[in-house]
Amino acid sequence: MESVLIAVGSLVPLLLILVVVHEFGHYATARAMGVKVLEFGVGFPPRAFGVYTGNTPVLVDGATRYVGLSGPEDLSRGQKIKVSSAENGQGNLVARVIELSKKVARGEEGDEPDEERPGEKDLLKHEGKVRSVVDGSLVLADMLYSVNWAPIGGFVRLAGEANPNVPRSLAGKGTGTRFLVLIAGPLMNAILPLLIFTVLLMIPRDVAVGRLVIQEVGENTAASEAQVRAEDAVLQANGKDIKNRLEFTREINLNGGSQMSILVERGGQELLLHLQPRFDTESARWLVGVFPRLDDVTIVKRSEPFWEAIPNSFVNTWEMLVLVKQALGGAFGEGSSPEFSGPIGIAQVTGEITRDGGWVGWLGVGILLSINLAILNVLPIPMLDGGRIFFVVLEWARRGKKIPAHREGMVHLIGFALLMGGIVLVSVNDIGRLIDGRSFLG
16 A cells, blocks of 8 residues: 555656746747637636636627626626627727626526527537626636646647637637647657756765675676686776676667777776677676676765756657667567556556655656657647647648648547557556565566
8 A cells, every 4th residue: 555655646746847948938929929728727627616817908898708707897807708799900809799607597688698690600618717808899808727626737728729720729829829739739749858957967965986896607607708807807888987786787878789899998908898798588688698787885965956967868868768769669679569668567667766766766757758748748649738739830831731620630539549559558567466466677
């Protein structure tokens, strides 16, 4: 039970942060590009509470229809209403329907709330609280920031995501604007690791350093073929100084499948040896076949000033991408498929790393998940950002000729069903691993 609580308690807030950061990219870019943002939600419905903000001017005229209201004289400050607006030639919103947000009882003055007249499907549907009412216009707080009961992510609701006729809609913008709005989410997930790495590099931390000595060399391994011997001291790997086991392991994984050089000290002499790490399918790592130990250990406190931490955060993020690519390439190269994990497996991994590594380990998982979200959301997968970007790029290549909305919607629906099916299959494997008592980390 304790492991379950740690897993859930560490993964849920982490996913919440990652998804909210992702959605903030869409939100900020949409607003900057003139797309009407209707809601920014933390978590998924049902809604716990929400706050309306903003100052959207809406004109009213003789053609404005009222539902549950006798006319503009019934509007008052703080009143919650639903508005369906058109846009005039000057770019101003003009209310075509104003409706009380609460359900209107039959027999009350005004039209039924569910009655939609021809042409009203192309209106901007927004709701909020009245800030002020002046002759011929009202100011509406119609940007909703909501907190919802399912704390597993977040969302941004934009006007007219599939209908280009809606005023200030996403679909009504050009391909360039839509591309920027859609790519902004994955971009934020790519930027987040840079910020986390920068902070981690600036925080003082204790690091064990010393003299890395080869204690044992396995038979028929890359190290034995390169004439590495027991009691060799590893000084450098690919020209980088090696002061502990982690630095050596990182260089091996970064250079898996290709030639790497190691500078060793043997009997008072320095020797430059060349070897090629091999992928081990059981541990899903690149290995050279040595068992090192750390002698003459000293604990040093390391931290970097921000002018060094910022560029090094780019290096670390790039190396993380390379490590992911190396793990996948190694598995496929050996004729096996990498072991993917669904929500259950991710929770298990997050819990184990958080338990062993504390908040630094928790942030490390956040970096890896954020990078994976960025990559996943730029791939042309239906229902995800990459799938929508694919249709935008296709429209651009067709010189503005859109794919019919119902066809695009069908592709996304089928893709969503396949994606959910894949997650279920992976989750079954995760459950089997839990029942067997196996750790995803090995």
